[in-house]
């Protein structure tokens with residue numbers, strides 16, 4: 001039987017070759033990180049495929065179908081495994097990378113294997129980021145909004161990337177579809193292709209072995225059965241860990257995304273450091289925290305085999321690299337903890353479901369006096385503007401300026417109309433606070449009368465604003 005298969009496929013000799021690979025220094029539990037990461041990836045693919053049977057990507061159904069999954073114990077368990085599996089996979093990629101750095105296993109001839117490994121880390125993080133949006137609950141919405149707006153900082157093509165992932169003036173069904181496509185097709189395909197390359201190169205070079213310099217050749221071990229046994233034990237431990245976390249701390253689904261409510265988003269733990277970095281840099285230097293520092297760190301990581309060029313892998317002779325690693329880890333830890341504490345502080349300070357300040361501030365008599373144009377403008381506002389500027393015009397640093405109590409809005413009406421017609425980018429300052437984001441142009445999605453009404457509304461009836469109305473003719477005059 002085996003012979004019959006072997007003659008037609010070569011599978012038996014391929015398997016034999018695979019199993020009899022040499023393991024320098026003998027099998028060891030030090031070698032399990034790569035295979036444990038691979039195992040976590042398989043868990044993610046299997047549970048992820050299962051979840052697509054139930055999940056429906058659109059603004060009307062994403063949260064609802066996730067709620068359905070939560071309501072059914074088996075589906076909920078699979079979702080919890082997928083949720084914790086993501087954390088496990090990222091943690092294992094980090095551990096694997098850490099060991100490779102400490103052991104100097106990136107050195108010649110393994111430079112390309114190392115680069116593919118760093119790309120795998122990036123793809124894994126993009127998978128985490130794109131998956132975060134899919135439940136479409138409050139946290140998913142607001143955390144992803146931060147991420148989407150950060151893409152605007154990418155030089156030259158930032159606007160294009162932002163439109164590619166968001167597609168439209170606000171986040172909605174198209175955004176969910178973009179993230180879904182990235183999360184279930186493009187990124188997994190890239191992941192599998194890169195893993196295949198990583199493993200093929202690994203078989204070509206063979207394992208690096210421990211970082212010792214010993215003239216005697218290392219005792220040779222075999223992959224089968226010792227190393228395979230240890231890899232299996234490690235994968236089992238990973239599985240037990242994921243199952244335990246999934247049963248004791250299942251994730252929970254927040255209220256459905258509501259762009260009009262104030263919400264302090266919370267990123268996944270592996271993005272806390274970046275989140276902290278962004279909070280540290282002043283608003284007008286966002287590009288430093290969003291692009292320059294992370295880009296520099298990634299470049300450094302990619303070029304590591306050429307930065308640490310000595311041929312020795314012995315730890316004692318590589319003090320510089322180990323110090324660099326230690327300092328980087330200390331900074332990452334510090335940023336993570338600092339960011340966690342500052343988010344907790346902000347969440348404590350955000351008043352729980354506050355009544356819209358506009359309603360509270362505008363006395364009943366003025367509300368009654370609101371013109372029909374402003375009433376119509378309010379409808380336009382809640383449809384098109386409130387997702388960024390807030391239902392009450394309170395805005396949201398560091399991107400979205402407030403419109404209530406903003407002197408620009410109550411100032412020269414022509415300037416306000418021009419801004420709404422043509423959009424606006426670049427840093428602006430409102431009441432001493434800097435904002436920098438992209439305000440879409442409204443001249444084609446909205447009619448002249450809609451624009452006149454919404455400008456009238458934000459100038460005359462939003463929060464404390466009491467400036468004069470504008471007319472459709474004013475808008476027509478300025479529209480080119």
Ligand code: HEC
Pocket residue numbers: 169170380381384385386387388389399400401403406408409416419420424425426427428430435436437438439440442454455458
């Ligand atoms: C996608 C998010 C988004 C939407 C939707 C949006 N805006 Fe904006 N808006 C912004 C951003 C970001 C800025 C600041 C631009 C900058 O940094 O230069 C801004 C700026 C403004 C300003 C100028 C404020 C100032 O102080 O200079 C006005 C006025 C304004 N928006 C009105 C509106 C109106 C009216 C609507 C609805 C028709 C709207 N916005 C919809 C994001 C948005």
